Amino acid sequence: MNGHELLQKHISKTVTLSDDVFEYVLSHFKEQHFTKGQTIISAGDKVQHEYFVVAGCLKSFYINEDVKMFILQFSMPNWWASDFEALYSGEKAKIHVDCIADATVLALSNEDREKLCREIHEMEHFFRWRTNKGYVATQKRLLSFMNNNAKQRYEELLTQYPQLYNLVPKHLIAAYLGVSRETLSRL
């Protein structure tokens, strides 16, 4: 499935658009290709786009003062990635986004998302529900961190991304769970 078909199928799970309207929506996205290890967003950048993943896998991560890495999200096909705090507020990025594997994405600018939401009520509905789902997923992840339950986080991760275990190096899975590699191997 190419990027256009994947995006159309993804949007159509939430709203119904005619082919003509979808083509118009699509005309605001730009296909981009990145290679494994390549950076899409660095902390300190001005962030102007969000990315719909068509192929490959991205990671969104934070590096603290002790140069320790915390992974916020893995983004596989059909997921969206960005530093949304920076994108929405106009402040500089606090997190990094790079590629765990060669990746194809469809980039949408902040301005074009707002334009599409203004012009097409269905797109405003689509983006509202996309964020609703992201909000709920982040809250679930926060609860399992507060509860300090690494086993639960591990099970949630495998449910959310069943194909991830073979795709992603173990030290990155540990950085997502917030545990050491030793703890991960016990889980």
Added chain:
Amino acid sequence: MNGHELLQKHISKTVTLSDDVFEYVLSHFKEQHFTKGQTIISAGDKVQHEYFVVAGCLKSFYINEDVKMFILQFSMPNWWASDFEALYSGEKAKIHVDCIADATVLALSNEDREKLCREIHEMEHFFRWRTNKGYVATQKRLLSFMNNNAKQRYEELLTQYPQLYNLVPKHLIAAYLGVSRETLSRL
């Protein structure tokens, strides 16, 4: 300021509605009064409403298997509270919401929110941005938990809710920060 005025001012920060349209929107909200300690949502409940806080203060919290309490959110006037995961999915509540102080809220049902979003494009825009802000706030909170930085969480809390320190018992602030009362008194 009464509940109607507070809600109108709150919505008008994001979108412009005529007085007639606002009156129509308002007709979908029901004013409710709760006393200190009263429960609004219990884990296991079917959740059908979200609540705009007009007066008082609510807490949203999770109780784990060891009967330890984790506070997800304090909701002061102009904040919204619910178990959004349960509200959006139709599953049973996992968290509790109760009143730290006598509270007045405006309750909106899931169905009426979707109806307003369908009928009034501006309201879909309003609710999209409300969730965008909630998503970003939750992600910030997740990052400071991953980073295990209680001091940063404490400073974020005081920035977000400057009036909270005098309003909320210290053991609840500790449960929000995920630290012991002893650690809180050192911060």
